[in-house]
Amino acid sequence: MRTIAVVNLKGGVAKTATVINMAAVLAKDYKQSVLVIDADSQCNTTEFFGGDPEAGSLAHHLRKWPTLTDPGEALRSDIQISNFDGVELICGDESLMDLDLSSVKGGDANVGVLRELRDYLDELYDPDGGGDLYDYCLIDCPPAFNAASAAALLMADEVLIPIKLDAFALRGMTNLIRQIDNMRKINPALKLLGCLPTMWYKSPRTEEAERILRESGLPIFGHIRRTDKVDDMTFVQEPLLVSSPRSAAGVDYRKFVRDLLRGGKKHG
Ligand SMILES: Nc1ncnc2c1ncn2[C@@H]1O[C@H](COP(=O)(O)OP(=O)(O)OP(=O)(O)O)[C@@H](O)[C@H]1O
Ligand SMILES: [Mg+2]
Structure with missing residues (x-):
């Protein structure tokens, strides 16, 4: 399983749009076979894929209590079938918001729970194919560094950074890279898969920003173009490859996944 x-x-840089379209x-x-984990209290991914947080969510497991003997197994039992064939889901819920980093220091948050799930899943096999139960696990993170994102980074092998090309985003990158470097102290295997420029449109400024990003030496995927069809997708609750396969972003997300599976075709 690649996580x-x-x-x-x-x-608002298209983390959720990226997780949804990549998964689809x-x-x-x-x-x-894809497992999507919604680590964001906004629950956009959960809603999109038709999950029911009442029936089980990540938040219950991130709270230290009740202490479970096998948290990986317990969390696995909360995996739900989504409304999209081939995608399964662990829901987020609103209470994820309360689990900030101070709860990790205070010992109230079980940030290792996703890691335990991963170890648990690694032992399981697909009864049909004999391979891993899930080929991919994609984690939609919140726009904050809290207990849920810490748990996600502890579980992951790789980090993908969607980035909207503006001056603010470029400035925020330094902070993010520092945080990922810090997480590597806990999860040394964590790799930076790359940056994915999103909501791209042709203008001298975005092209300049893209050039700066490429020159930074970070691995960069080809951009995802801006199109209203992404907003439309959220209303109809169908990923672009169903709702607008020929839209610019629909085409670009397919190309991005092709490059990802080929092991790169990144610049920089
Ligand atoms: N390629 C695109 N073209 C146009 N609009 C887009 C594109 N990608 C995402 N959007 C829109 O931008 C908004 C933010 O996207 P999204 O919710 O995926 O961002 P996010 O990073 O997950 O946000 P948050 O940090 O709040 O979780 C949404 O309204 C979405 O429909
Ligand atoms: Mg989001």
Whole structure:
């Protein structure tokens, strides 16, 4: 199972849109079995995929109490079937917001729970194919560094950073890279998969920002173009490959996943 946390401390940069469309392309075009974890109290991914936080969510498990003998197994029992074939889901819920980093220091948050889930899943096999139960695990992170994002970074092998090309985003990158470096002290295996420029449109400023990003030496994927079809997708609750497969972003997300599976085709 390849585990990718989709992270950026900045809000509204298309973390959720990326998780949704990546999951859908992997499941439908490549027949991959995908587990999506919603680590954000806004629950956009949970809602989109038709999850029910009342029936079980990540928040219960992140709280230290009740202390479970096998947290990985317990969390696995809360995995839900989504409304999209090939995608399963662990829901977020609103109470994730209360679990800030101070609860980690105070010992109230069980940030290792996703790691335990991963170890648990690694021991399981797909009864049909004999391979891993899930080929991919994608974690939608909140726009904050809190207990839920810490748990996500502890579980992940790789970090993907969607980035909206503006001056604020470029300035926020330094902070984010520092935080990921800090997480590497706890999870040394964590790799920076790359940055994914999102909501791209042709203008001298975005092209300049993209150039600066490429020159930073960070691995960069090809950009995802801006299109209203992404907003529309959230209303109809269907990923772009169903609702608007020929839209610019629909085409770009497919190309991004193709590059991801080919092991890069990144610049920088
Ligand atoms: N390629 C795109 N073109 C146009 N709009 C987009 C694109 N990608 C995302 N959006 C829109 O931008 C907004 C923010 O996207 P999204 O919710 O995915 O960001 P986010 O990083 O998950 O936000 P948050 O930090 O609040 O979780 C949404 O309204 C979404 O529909
Ligand atoms: Mg989001």
